[in-house]
Amino acid sequence: MSQPAVLFVCLGNICRSPLAEAAFRAEAVKAGLAVTIDSAGTGGWHAGNPPDPRAQAVALQHGIDISRYRARQVTEADFTRFGQIYALDSQNLQDLRRMAPRRTLARMGLLMDLVPGREGQAVIDPYYGDEQDFLEAWDDVSEAARRLVARMLR
Ligand code: 4NP
Secondary structure, three states: OOOOEEEEEEOOOOOHHHHHHHHHHHHHHHHOOOOEEEEEEOOOOOOOOOOOHHHHHHHHHOOOOOOOOOOOEOOOOHHHHOOEEEEOOHHHHHHHHHHOOOOOOOEEEEHHHHOOOOOOOOOOOOOOOOHHHHHHHHHHHHHHHHHHHHHHHO
């Protein structure tokens, strides 16, 4: 059987979902969890671009180099390749569900639903914000990443 596969999805795939990918990758490695991990955007405007420099900076502050990540848009194949797809906010989730093939088996949900007490909440979109917003986004995706690893180990 192939290993589990998790996809993180935001709008542009240059701020929030690359951070979620990086945080989850680090937690999975730490836990020795074999899992396929990627991120993508519901929109394609930034396709081929590296993460926002501010996202790169906050990841690096936490010891993770994401400079080689490249943005891409969600594709139909993602809905067969990934068993679990986590949206960073509810608009992303709504768009994802609209993009999904009718017969998809992929489970889609809101990332912060993984964190008790934070159900239904969005990871803050820091694109028009400042460094503090990127730090807050990092904290949120890291907490969700720890919860997801713990859940997958059960
Ligand atoms: P992300 O952030 O969805 O977290 O990657 C954004 C990136 C780009 C835009 C908005 C949010 N934009 O409007 O171009």
